[in-house]
Amino acid sequence: MERPAWLRLLTVVQLGIIGIVILAPLGWMVLSSFKSSQDVTAYPPSLIFAPTLDNYVHLLGTTPFIDYARNSLIVTIGSTVLGIVLGVPSAYVVSLTRISWPALLTLAARMAPGTLFLLPWYVMFRELGLIGSYWALILTHAVITMPIVIWVLLPSFDAIPRSVLEAAQVDGCGIIRSLWRIALPLVSAGLVVASILAFVFSWNYFLFALVLANSETKTLIAAAFNFVGEGSTDWGGLMAAATLIALPPLLLAAAVQRWLISGLTMGAVKG
Amino acid sequence: MPASTAVRALTLAALVAARVPQAQAADFDWTKYKGTTITFLANNNAVGNAVAKHKAEFEKLTGMTVKVDTYQEQQMRQRLVTVLNARSNEVDVFMTLVSREGAQFAGAGWYTDLGAFKADASPDYDFAGLSPVLVQAATIDGKLTSIPTNVEGPVIYYRKDVFAKCGVAFPTALDAFPDAAKAIKACNPGMTPFVSRGLRDALAYTYSNFVHNMGGRYMRDGKSDLCSAPNKAALGLYAGLLKEYGPPGVVNYTFNQISSLYRTGRAAIAFESTNEFPAMMEGGAREADTAIAVLPPGPGGSVPTGLGWGLSISPFSTKRAPAWYLVQWATSPAMQAELARDGIAAPRAKIAEDPDYKAFIAAKPIRQEWQNAVDAIARTGSSEIGFPIVANPASRGPIGQSVDEVLLAAKTVDQACADADRSLDALIAGQ
Amino acid sequence: MASIRFQGVVKRFGTTEVIPPLDLVIEDHEFVVFVGPSGCGKSTLLRMIAGLETATAGELFIGERRVNSVPPAQRDISMVFQDYALYPHMTVRQNMAFGLEMRNLPRAEIAERVDRAARMLQLEALLDRRPKALSGGQRQRVAMGRAIVREPKVFLFDEPLSNLDAKLRGQVRAEIKALSQTLRTTMIFVTHDQVEAMTMADRLVVLEAGRIQQVGTPEAVYEQPANRFVAGFIGSPSMNFFPASLKDGVATLADGTRLALPGCVDHDAVTIGVRPETMLPVPAGSPGLVVGIDLVEPLGSDTLVHFRCAGTGYVARVPPETRPRPGDTLTLGIDPARVHLFDPDTGVTLRHR
Amino acid sequence: MIPSSGKARAELAVLGAPAILFTLALIAFPFCYTVWLGFQKVQLGGGQSFVGAANYAHMLADPVFWSGLRVSLVLYVVSLVMQLVAGTYLALLLFNAKRMPGPLRALLISPFMLPPVVAGMMFLVVLDPSIGAANYLLQSVGLPPSDWLASPQWVVPTIALIDTWQWAPYVALIVLGGLQSLPASVYEAAQIDGASGLRTFRRITLPLLLPTLATATILRSVDLLRFFDIIYITTQGGPNDASNTLNIYGFRVGFEFFQFGYAAALAVTLTAIVLGAVLLLNQMRNAVAW
DSSP, rough: OOOOOOHHHHHHHHHHHOOOOOOHHHHHHHHHHSSOHHHTTTTOOOOOOOSHHHHHHHHHHHHHHHHHHHHHHHHHHHHHHHHHHHHHHHHHHHHHHOOOOOHHHHHHHHHOOHHHHHHHHHHHHHTTOOTTTTHHHHOOOOOOHHHHHHHHHHHHHSOHHHHHHHHHHTTTOOHHHIOOOOOOOOTTHHHHHHHHHHHHHHHOOHHHHHHHOOOTTOOHHHHGGGGGGGOOOOHHHHHHHHHHHHHHHHHHHHHHHHHHHHHHHHHHOOO | OGGGHHHHHHHHHHHOOOOTTTTOOTOGGGGGGTEEEEEEEESSSHHHHHHHHTHHHHHHHHHHHEEEEEEEEHHHHHHHHHHHHHHHOSSEEEEEHHHHHHHHHHHHHHHHHHGGGGGOOTTTGGGGGGGGHHHHEEETTTOOOEEEOOBBEEEEEEEHHHHHTTOOOOOOOOOGGGHHHHHHHHHHSEEEEOOOOOOOTTTTTHHHHHHHTTTSSSSTTTTEOOTTTHHHHHHHHHHHHHHSSSSSSSGGGHHHHHHHHHHHHOOOEEEGGGGGGGHHHTTTTTTTTTEHHHHHOOOTTHHHHHHHHEEEETOOOHHHHHHHHHHHTSSSHHHHHHHHHTTOOOGGGGGGOOHHHHHHHHHSHHHHHHHHHHHHHHHHHOOOOOSSSTTTHHHHHHHHHHHHHHHHHSSOOHHHHHHHHHHHOOOOOOO | OEEEEEEEEEEEEEEEEEEEEEEEOOTTTTTEEOSEEEEEEESHHHHHHHHHSSOOEEEEOOOOEETTOOOOGSSSSSEEEEEEOOOTSSSSHHHHHHHHHHTOOOOHHHHHHHHHHHHHHTTTGGTTTTTGGGGGHHHHHHHHHHHHHTTOSSSEESSTTSSSOOHHHHHHHHHHHHHHHHHHHEEEEEEEHHHHHHHHHHHEEETTTTTTEEEEEEHHHHHHHSOOOOOOSSEEEEEEEEEEEETTTTTTTTTOOOOOOOTOOEEEEEEEEEEEEEEEEEOTSSSEEEEEEEEEEEEEESSSEEETTTEEEEEEOOGGGGGGTTTTTEEEEEOOGGGGEETTTOOOBOOOO | OOOOOHHHHHHHHHHHHHHHHHHHHHHHHHHHHHHHTTTOOOEESSSSSEEETHHHHHHOOOOOHHHHHHHHHHHHHHHHHHHHHHHHHHHHHHHTTOOOOOOHHHTTTTGGOOOHHHHHHHHHHHHHHOHHHHHHHHHTOOOOOOOOOOOOOHHHHHHHHHHHHHHHHHHHHHHHHHHHHSSSSHHHHHHHHTTHHHHHIIIIIIHHHHHHHHHHHHHHHHHHHTTTTTHHHHOOOOOOOTTTHHHHHHHHHTTTTTTTHHHHHHHHHHHHHHHHHHHHHHHHHHHHHH
């Protein structure tokens, strides 16, 4: 049925208002990052000002921003890959056998406060000699990414008709081969979404890196706090850093938004 | 420190002779640990950043490599505690606030006694030149926990132009403060008359000066003493000033909001750390119209709050001797003169005599005022911020809470101090 | 080519026994249809042959080989699923080739076999399409093609026609039958549709509650049902069952109607089974069942007449020219030779009339 | 469908075991260590003594724990309600605006992709009572300024607002999925029955969405009951204890006050609360499933 024009207009107007509410703080952040230290604390706040790249120049020039970004990328990609490698087969097994405790077990870490892990993990990784290596961060971040992969993929695997997997069995696939040749290609949209979410949540997580990283492996998000320091609180610089840190997740979201909506919703509804 | 007397005499003599920065005594081998890498866990404040900024000079001098791992204070502490708790050798040198965590860390054995290393100092390392007050504060159970790196304390930054315009004289007594603030509010309604820390866990730093100047102290005979007359007066005065004359939302204010507010010309008086001097002056707008003073005296006299960050060596470090080289270099007279020019008040009175530094101070009158305030702090300061107990960090909470309760008009002064006494007595008893 | 032998096979899911101990032999080259209502265990039997379910107890042989623990792929069977189970991400060609690839057949042979099957099923034009772009009937043929290329010893069909519309179903039914005659391979076909069962099977296996009720040719099952269940299940509309008593060759129905059933043994209580198509209208006054018509369903070729007798509903299939109308009274003659007798308690056919 | 042949079992084990082993390897030790630590009095720098349930007894007598529990629950309920309402509303709009350009859609759902640290910093600037744009905006439309995060009364609603800004779009995504999976025939039937738009929503859509909303509730509850990031960045639990959630309190006790034993007891308690809530909510979800 065709919706009346005024109703459609009403929807657009409401979306517009919500859009402004959602985007205004983001816009303000980006705007502030182009303000000089004087403009950024000016009151009343100004929309019209002489934009400057100083904050970015300063940020990239005087802090190891690029190094931190590289660390973040290594840790994030590493933990996302590890999360997928561990999570995909596990989700497949849970979907096949309907035995759900392994999936629940991987969620246990999400029920505890993150600070609970800091002291014991430090002790543990020190014993393993992994403190200050990327592995400590990749492994701990995989604790975050793996459940995401499992829970996003579970409904996708569940949605594959059992008969297709049985046909593969009759055709001569073992379980491992049926995952690789049949199931995985069929959940590729879910896999994209799972990877994106795993990437984003790993990129955004700061608590573990605070303790398990050192000056050479520190991630961007853990370093972000350093932009608020005594004697030098630099709101413009802070906003420039915030903007740059937020950029990768936002770009990813934009790039895959169509998949994200279909894939995530499917996952979330059934998970 | 009887053992160090001789060293002190020696180095004193040496210092007089050699005041040129980076001058090295020929008989001290800075390159002894060439090739060693040491890790320095630094707080992201002026002190930590300044050391980090000059680290290349140290590396050139010694042939050692320094890895500086910088965090904002809270995160640094989080990491430090984790590292030390695991007895890890990951960190060699770290920054510490003895006035805060000193007793706890010393009790845990988390400090290397630096007294033993003093002998291995460069001849121009004037140990005796370090502020005796701060060295005393850094000595716990006869062990030197850390070398003072800076001296700092809250001071009054105020707008002399506004005072002049409103015909108000800078108050000479602490209890005259509200009147001055009131007069400024009346003649300049758009401006915040007074701002200082309102954030619960941060305000003990500024509030303690009020307590001491009013003649109060935190503890008496092993009991919390917050309901004594001077303490109640301090509580009423500090909370009242912020409540009546502070900015909206002052209850969340700490150094960064305060310096932003003052720098942009929206506060007439700011009571904040000497370390914030560069931040307050940034952009140059405040250099001409600002004056700096210590908090006016009260019934208890003038007892500015003074403390300093210190450099410590981890007892779990496997490179304690090389680590000492970084500590002594960073706290050497030459380096401290450099740091002073970055706005870090040195815990060495003699720095003031350094000609370069003198020229630097003389370049702007405001710098001299700042230096005077720092001197006063170093001379007469008290580092009692919060309770002189091992659980000092935890004791700051109830103090801040009592101020905020009065500030937010949630409780009267009597109720607030009584409640705080109860929590603190429990804390003292629980040790 | 192979026979299949169940020896005391039992299947339990948890504590529920879906197949009580069962023995059955399916001969080589035979086209056997498992038929029964849903939940009767027919699919479970088929899936056990396929290896998709494992027997809880007993032994299962394909040919002379005991296959209880042989994985599906090594049983030399192929299977057509109810929803076809095509691989959605593969083209028709890839779908058909997949099973051969898994067996590491040479590429040339795979291509040759796929082409041959495609020709046989008229799929040549569709080889590069994905399942999504096919109609239901085409998908069904691809599923068949996938089974054929494997050249297995046994074909298994799990209700492969139930997703097709009625017209197509008749056509494919004929195709499969023709195929079975061409390939001469053992075929096992599961369905709940007794028309499919009757038309295709060399032999029927009628199942209920996991138990074999009767095994036999369609004619035998239709003409000589082993029990009341088989009698009711096979044939459409279902057989009518009248409770009665039998004495001296005369049956007395619940409404008092007396039917002559010469030569029958006396029973105090018996169930008389009469197929709708064997109840034919006779002139009023002739011996037979006098009924009032409730409802008439003209099918064209014949007409179904619904009536009640002693409170129970029954159906008769009468020639269309009879033109009965609701409310009319009709006398239905019953041919004693085509009447079935069942034990009212056990449902077993009473052979000794 | 999985035959119990040895090979199949082996393959399942090969696929399933790594995730389980990995999880156990990483979280078993921290969990056990923390539970153990909860029964100890920890001497900083090594040395601890078993004190039984003393830490838990101390917790029950600690007014800050109770206020933390209250703050946690209030913040949980306020945030959850706001996010469910706002998320459902946004989802309905998105559902109706089918021809919306993709990039715009992506922007609308983007906040939850943002690092919470960044969101916290952003709002710290925007909501600053002195320099922030939010108060300027309020005043320019004639409303009184607010102290936002600095007001003991408003700090919890403000934090809930920030979290809603960030997570309502996520809830919206979930609800959108729920909407898309509702059978269209139900709406057609409702239309034929003559139900108005609002009544259709209340009587048809909402009840059918309940399982979806229950899922969203579980997903958000896990995070909201452990509320940490945004408070850690903005107020650290203040003013006074007005935003001192259990998670923040536990963190401060451990890493600011160095009372590891008590901090462990708090962490164990919080974990138990979250676990209990998840199990309870899962029961509820099963009850509303259709």
